[in-house]
Structures are given as C-alpha cells and as structure tokens.
Amino acid sequence: MKTLWMFLLAGVLMFGTISLGAAEEAPQKVKALAVSKLADYGKHPVIIRAVQAENAKGKSLDQIKAIDEKWRATPGLAENMKALMESECGRFLQSLQNTTPYFSEIFVMDNQGANVAMSEKTSDYWQGDEAKFQQSFNNASGATFVDQVKFDDSAQAYLVQVSVPVWDGEQVIGAITFGIDVEKVE
Numbered sequence: 001m002k003t004l005w006m007f008l009l010a011g012v013l014m015f016g017t018i019s020l021g022a023a024e025e026a027p028q029k030v031k032a033l034a035v036s037k038l039a040d041y042g043k044h045p046v047i048i049r050a051v052q053a054e055n056a057k058g059k060s061l062d063q064i065k066a067i068d069e070k071w072r073a074t075p076g077l078a079e080n081m082k083a084l085m086e087s088e089c090g091r092f093l094q095s096l097q098n099t100t101p102y103f104s105e106i107f108v109m110d111n112q113g114a115n116v117a118m119s120e121k122t123s124d125y126w127q128g129d130e131a132k133f134q135q136s137f138n139n140a141s142g143a144t145f146v147d148q149v150k151f152d153d154s155a156q157a158y159l160v161q162v163s164v165p166v167w168d169g170e171q172v173i174g175a176i177t178f179g180i181d182v183e184k185v186e
Contacts, residue, residue, distance in 0.1 A: 023148035026160045029185050034144050034162045038178055041096075042142075042164045047108055050089035050117050051166045051174035054110040064114045064126050071125035081121055089117035104152075104159055105179035108166065109133055111140070116174065132177045136163035142172040149182055157181045 041047060071081070084090050089108060097103040097119040107118035113128025127133040135145035142165030149160045159179050166174035 023150045026146045026149050026162075027182060027185070030160055030162065030180055030182055031146050033180070033185060034146050034164065038162055038176075039144055039164045041176055041178075042166045044092075046089050046092045047117075047166055047176065048168055048173070050087065050108060051110055052168060054114070054116045055173055059112070059114065061112060061128075064112055064128070067114070068124055068126035072123070077121055084115055084118050085120065087117050090119070093117055093119040102181050102184035103178060104155055104157065104181050105177075107177055109137075109175045109177070111137070111172075111174055113137070113175075127175075127177070132161050132163040133175050136165050136175040136177075137172060138165070140172045142167065155181070158183060 067080070071078075074081070077085075085094065093106040093108070097106055103119070105119055105122070107122050107127075108116040109127050110116050113126055113130070113133035115122060115125050115127070132145060132147060136143055144165075145163040147161040147163075149158050151157075152159045158181070160182055161177050162180055163175050163177045165172045166176060
C-alpha cells in the first residue's frame with residue numbers, strides 16, 4: 001500500500017495530476033466538429049434511405065433484444081453482421097472511415113436504437129438502452145450528444161463517441177454514432 005501511495009505522490013509531483021482511467025470532457029474542437037460536419041451526415045440521402053427501410057420493417061423491441069443477445073454471443077462476423085457492413089449505407093460508412101483519419105468507427109441506428117449499418121462490427125446490436133442513442137434521438141426531437149473521452153485499450157487511443165440524429169425532413173428517424181480519435185482531430 002505504501003508503494004502505491006508513493007507512486008501516486010510521485011505522479012502528482014511530476015505531472016501535476018494523475019489519471020486513474022477516469023473519463024474527461026471532449027475537447028472544444030471535437031464539439032465544434034460534432035455540430036458542424038458530423039451533424040450534416042444525419043441528412044445524407046444514403047443514411048436516410050437505410051434508416052427509413054429499417055424502420056419500415058416494424059420490428060418489436062423483443063425481436064431487437066433477441067437479435068442483440070445472439071449478436072453479443074457471436075464471435076467474429078455472422079452473416080447478418082456482414083450484411084450491415086456490405087449494404088449501400090455500410091459501404092458509405094466504411095468509405096467515410098477510410099478517408100477521414102479521426103474516425104475509428106461509425107454506425108447508424110433506427111428509431112429504436114437497433115443497428116442499421118456499420119463500418120465495422122459493434123459490440124452489441126441494440127444501442128437503445130445507451131446514452132449515445134437516447135441523447136441523440138431524444139424522443140424523436142433530436143440533439144447532438146458528445147460523450148466523455150475514454151482510453152480505448154483495443155485501439156490504444158483516446159476516443160470519444162459523438163452521436164447525431166438522422167433527419168427525414170423535419171422528423172428524427174434514427175441516429176448515427178461516430179467514434180472519434182481525439183488526437184487526430186485538427
């Protein structure tokens with residue numbers, strides 16, 4: 001225990017503060033990016049068409065949760081996951097990610113928070129119980145949501161998720177989440 005306290009004290013003296021993995025607020029440059037460039041993707045025709053088509057399927061929340069349970073239990077990529085990446089919208093998201101250095105992931109959700117398209121596999125199918133969907137869909141009112149910055153062990157980078165609504169005219173029909181590498185945003 002004494003060693004831990006000595007380490008912490010040395011960290012405070014050397015760096016002024018020590019982070020023990022706590023999340024922190026996103027930098028202003030990420031917030032500015034969210035309300036300008038990223039919000040515009042919520043009005044992109046490819047994304048709107050994909051969300052409209054998914055919403056038209058009328059899946060129940062029980063159906064979505066059943067898919068989510070199988071999704072989380074599946075290692076690798078199942079056919080239904082590949083389909084979300086190989087759709088027109090999935091290919092569009094991959095193109096965005098491949099041409100924009102600060103994107104670490106991008107995925108689109110329907111009006112219940114279920115995945116519609118993704119640039120790469122997400123850890124779960126249903127985002128409806130998470131702040132990224134709830135805050136950006138905002139009971140069909142729409143809002144920009146910038147989460148806290150967190151260190152991602154798999155990416156070995158500081159990432160923040162930014163979520164914006166998908167708009168069909170004046171109506172919010174879904175949401176998009178962008179994983180942003182904060183150190184690559186200029």
